[in-house]
Amino acid sequence: DTAVSQTPKYLVTQMGNDKSIKCEQNLGHDTMYWYKQDSKKFLKIMFSYNNKELIINETVPNRFSPKSPDKAHLNLHINSLELGDSAVYFCASSPGPGQRFYGYTFGSGTRLTVV
Amino acid sequence: ILNVEQSPQSLHVQEGDSTNFTCSFPSSNFYALHWYRWETAKSPEALFVMTLNGDEKKKGRISATLNTKEGYSYLYIKGSQPEDSATYLCAFERGNTGNQFYFGTGTSLTVIP
Numbered sequence: 001d002t003a004v005s006q007t008p009k010y011l012v013t014q015m016g017n018d019k020s021i022k023c024e025q026n027l028g029h030d031t032m033y034w035y036k037q038d039s040k041k042f043l044k045i046m047f048s049y050n051n052k053e054l055i056i057n058e059t060v061p062n063r064f065s066p067k068s069p070d071k072a073h074l075n076l077h078i079n080s081l082e083l084g085d086s087a088v089y090f091c092a093s094s095p096g097p098g099q100r101f102y103g104y105t106f107g108s109g110t111r112l113t114v115v
Numbered sequence: 116i117l118n119v120e121q122s123p124q125s126l127h128v129q130e131g132d133s134t135n136f137t138c139s140f141p142s143s144n145f146y147a148l149h150w151y152r153w154e155t156a157k158s159p160e161a162l163f164v165m166t167l168n169g170d171e172k173k174k175g176r177i178s179a180t181l182n183t184k185e186g187y188s189y190l191y192i193k194g195s196q197p198e199d200s201a202t203y204l205c206a207f208e209r210g211n212t213g214n215q216f217y218f219g220t221g222t223s224l225t226v227i228p
Contacts, residue, residue: 004158035218041202043159043218056215090158103149103206104216106158 003027006091006107013081014115021076021110023091030096031055032074033104034066037088046089049074050096081114088112117141119207121219128195129227135191136222138205142186147208149216150179150190154201162190162203195226 004025013019025032033056034046047066048056054066063079078085091107120139128134140148147166151159163172168183176193192199202223206216 040220042220043204045215048215103151103161103164104159105161108158 002108004091004093004105004107006089006110008110009108010111010113012113012115015081015083017081018077018079019081019112020078021089021091021112023074023076023107025072025091025093025105027093027095027105029093029105030071031094032068032071033092033094034074034076035090035092036060037090037109039087043090047074047076078112081112083114086112086114117207117209117217119205119217119219121203121205121222123222124220125223125225127225127227130195130197132195132226133191133193134195134224135189136203136224138188138190138207138219140186140188140205140207140217140219141209142184144210145183145186145207146210148181148183148188149206149208150188151204151206152201153204153221159204190222192224195224197226197228200224200226 007022031050033048035043046060049068051071052068065077068074088109088111090109092104094104095102122137150162153159163179165181170181172179178191181188202221204221205219
């Protein structure tokens with residue numbers, strides 16, 4: 001059983017399209033995150049939700065919109081895709097602010113290529 | 116801007132050599148320091164969580180130390196093996212940020228058989 005699963009693993013799409021990446025965790029964690037790995041392999045926080053509520057919203061274009069239908073899911077929708085959006089996107093989860101020191105559990109990443 | 120820096124950026128060692136690398140982070144408002152091992156095409160895997168100044172953690176041939184007063188952590192690998200080849204990430208967890216981690220850029224280790 002995969003603890004944090006992302007789909008799809010690979011996504012190739014044309015500029016201007018709208019696409020979604022899904023993330024699900026079966027760990028019972030309260031907090032979920034989206035990170036973007038840039039060209040230098042740096043992991044940069046994009047969003048964080050705790051129990052379906054947005055708690056971190058870093059400076060990302062508003063073409064990126066997270067949606068959390070329940071605490072086990074955090075999906076990332078991207079409108080009007082641009083070449084610069086090409087990257088690997090990682091979903092992660094953690095127990096939540098009240099249960100720290102456990103670190104994150106990461107998904108396996110979604111490699112998005114915009115052509 | 117919160118800087119978490121790792122050095123060196125990349126490292127090549129011979130099998131059997133011991134090696135170490137550094138993570139530097141702000142010394143104020145410290146909550147925890149995390150180390151992750153990240154193999155190519157996989158997701159980062161947690162190695163250690165350290166919270167107290169002077170903490171030392173060990174897992175097999177890998178160990179880590181923590182100095183919160185001066186803002187650094189060392190990761191040591193004793194007798195490196197090819198399977199140790201990976202990127203080692205540290206993440207600084209600042210107090211009162213509700214689990215938000217600030218990741219370093221990683222140290223890429225290649226162990227040559």
